[in-house]
Amino acid sequence: MTERNYVTVNPCVMCQPMGSVLAFKGVENSMVLMHGSQGCSTYMRLHLAHHFREPVDIASSALSERGAVYGGSENLKKGLKNVIERYNPKVIGVATTCMAETIGDDVPSIIKEFREENGIGDDISKDVLIIPVSTPSYNGSHVNGYIKALDAIVRHMTKETQEKTPNGKVNIIPGEHLSPADIRELKQTVSDMVGPYTLLPDISDTFDAPILDELPKIACGGTAIPDIADMANSMASIGLGFSKNLPVEYLAETHGVPEHNVPMPIGLMNTDQFFEALSDISGCEVPDKYQNERGRLLDAMVDVHKYLYGVRAAVYGDPEKVIGLVTFMLELGMYPVLAVSSSKSLDFCRRMEAIIDEIKPDCRTTILDGVDFDTLNDAVRSVRPDILVGDSNGKYISQAENIPLLRIGLPIHDRVGAQRLLMVGYRGAMELIDRITNTILEAKELECVKPPLKMCSICEG
Numbered sequence: 001m002t003e004r005n006y007v008t009v010n011p012c013v014m015c016q017p018m019g020s021v022l023a024f025k026g027v028e029n030s031m032v033l034m035h036g037s038q039g040c041s042t043y044m045r046l047h048l049a050h051h052f053r054e055p056v057d058i059a060s061s062a063l064s065e066r067g068a069v070y071g072g073s074e075n076l077k078k079g080l081k082n083v084i085e086r087y088n089p090k091v092i093g094v095a096t097t098c099m100a101e102t103i104g105d106d107v108p109s110i111i112k113e114f115r116e117e118n119g120i121g122d123d124i125s126k127d128v129l130i131i132p133v134s135t136p137s138y139n140g141s142h143v144n145g146y147i148k149a150l151d152a153i154v155r156h157m158t159k160e161t162q163e164k165t166p167n168g169k170v171n172i173i174p175g176e177h178l179s180p181a182d183i184r185e186l187k188q189t190v191s192d193m194v195g196p197y198t199l200l201p202d203i204s205d206t207f208d209a210p211i212l213d214e215l216p217k218i219a220c221g222g223t224a225i226p227d228i229a230d231m232a233n234s235m236a237s238i239g240l241g242f243s244k245n246l247p248v249e250y251l252a253e254t255h256g257v258p259e260h261n262v263p264m265p266i267g268l269m270n271t272d273q274f275f276e277a278l279s280d281i282s283g284c285e286v287p288d289k290y291q292n293e294r295g296r297l298l299d300a301m302v303d304v305h306k307y308l309y310g311v312r313a314a315v316y317g318d319p320e321k322v323i324g325l326v327t328f329m330l331e332l333g334m335y336p337v338l339a340v341s342s343s344k345s346l347d348f349c350r351r352m353e354a355i356i357d358e359i360k361p362d363c364r365t366t367i368l369d370g371v372d373f374d375t376l377n378d379a380v381r382s383v384r385p386d387i388l389v390g391d392s393n394g395k396y397i398s399q400a401e402n403i404p405l406l407r408i409g410l411p412i413h414d415r416v417g418a419q420r421l422l423m424v425g426y427r428g429a430m431e432l433i434d435r436i437t438n439t440i441l442e443a444k445e446l447e448c449v450k451p452p453l454k455m456c457s458i459c460e461g
């Protein structure tokens with residue numbers, strides 16, 4: 001697409017260990033230690049604190065030139081000791097950064113030595129669990145780091161040989177990061193439809209905490225450790241998104257937990273599929289509460305049809321969210337002219353084409369996978385959308401091209417309320433409709449949508 005694609009210019013993704021932070025912060029009483037230079041953890045703390053508007057502690061082994069030459073074992077052990085003494089966590093996620101991976105530190109062996117030297121066992125009921133995750137950023141993005149960390153957590157806490165004691169629960173594992181508001185919505189829905197469940201990672205409180213008289217060292221909330229250990233006994237797992245969901249696969253292959261993979265419940269059709277999966281598992285009908293929400297969503301779709309029909313949209317971000325948003329836009333009669341997965345994804349292009357063929361085969365969409373902002377900028381210039389949909393980092397394209405930007409995704413650091421943005425379920429779809437439509441209407445008022453929006457023949461009449 002770009003004529004200058006010999007190098008990445010302004011990556012459209014965050015680095016891989018950032019994904020592991022998003023996963024570990026959804027586990028009760030956990031801390032993350034970055035094995036690498038201090039700058040890595042500072043960048044991540046800053047990014048997440050601006051997005052969630054919460055204090056975010058991330059420890060660092062503070063590797064310097066000496067560690068880079070002689071190995072980082074000493075630093076990592078000191079770091080682990082400090083974290084245990086100061087935070088007293090139940091879980092420490094050790095994520096490697098580019099430098100630790102490049103010098104070739106054998107992190108699992110260092111952790112094993114540390115545990116032996118300090119008499120730390122591996123009993124999840126009493127010992128601090130130290131879980132390594134290999135996350136070199138030159139080998140993947142935050143999307144990979146997130147799912148790798150979840151996989152490591154589930155593998156570490158469920159014993160391969162444990163006897164099966166069915167617990168009647170359902171496991172919910174989103175394949176990509178969702179907002180605290182989304183997680184709350186999923187929890188309520190699964191509880192109403194199935195009853196007992198375990199959702200991993202639960203960031204609904206850890207990244208959106210109520211104010212307290214005294215700030216806890218580790219944010220309250222998160223998925224409880226015994227619940228994670230019990231995921232092997234659940235009656236089913238639902239993975240949200242079709243990207244390779246490693247923990248869902250592991251639970252199926254090792255513990256025989258039946259797996260259901262459905263798209264992220266964004267928009268009408270995808271949310272219907274989520275409810276169908278819950279119905280299949282529980283054998284229950286969809287309650288009136290959700291039937292009514294669905295009805296209100298259909299009503300809202302009819303209401304905004306005259307504003308959104310034919311509106312040309314460019315969507316970029318994490319692959320499953322882009323697929324969900326583009327599907328919903330097609331349902332709304334919009335014209336998604338550009339769909340961009342910022343992270344490299346095995347089957348993004350194929351799945352995107354299949355969805356467009358199914359819903360609106362005449363839609364000519366440029367589909368790009370694993371590109372940087374430079375390439376995205378060129379593509380936006382060429383397709384001239386009416387609206388851009390993606391994270392805050394797209395604002396420079398928005399300003400340069402005079403195209404309104406609807407902020408969805410991570411990071412959103414130049415607006416408030418990212419933690420409260422709801423996107424999933426029927427209620428999330430209604431919020432999306434309002435946000436998309438109001439962005440278009442405001443842009444029209446400011447006359448920055450050019451050419452004027454295309455109306456369908458009925459509206460024009």
Ligand code: SF4
Pocket residue numbers: 015016017036039040043096097098099137138
């Ligand atoms: S890309 Fe690598 S060096 Fe840069 S912040 Fe991420 S982990 Fe650290």
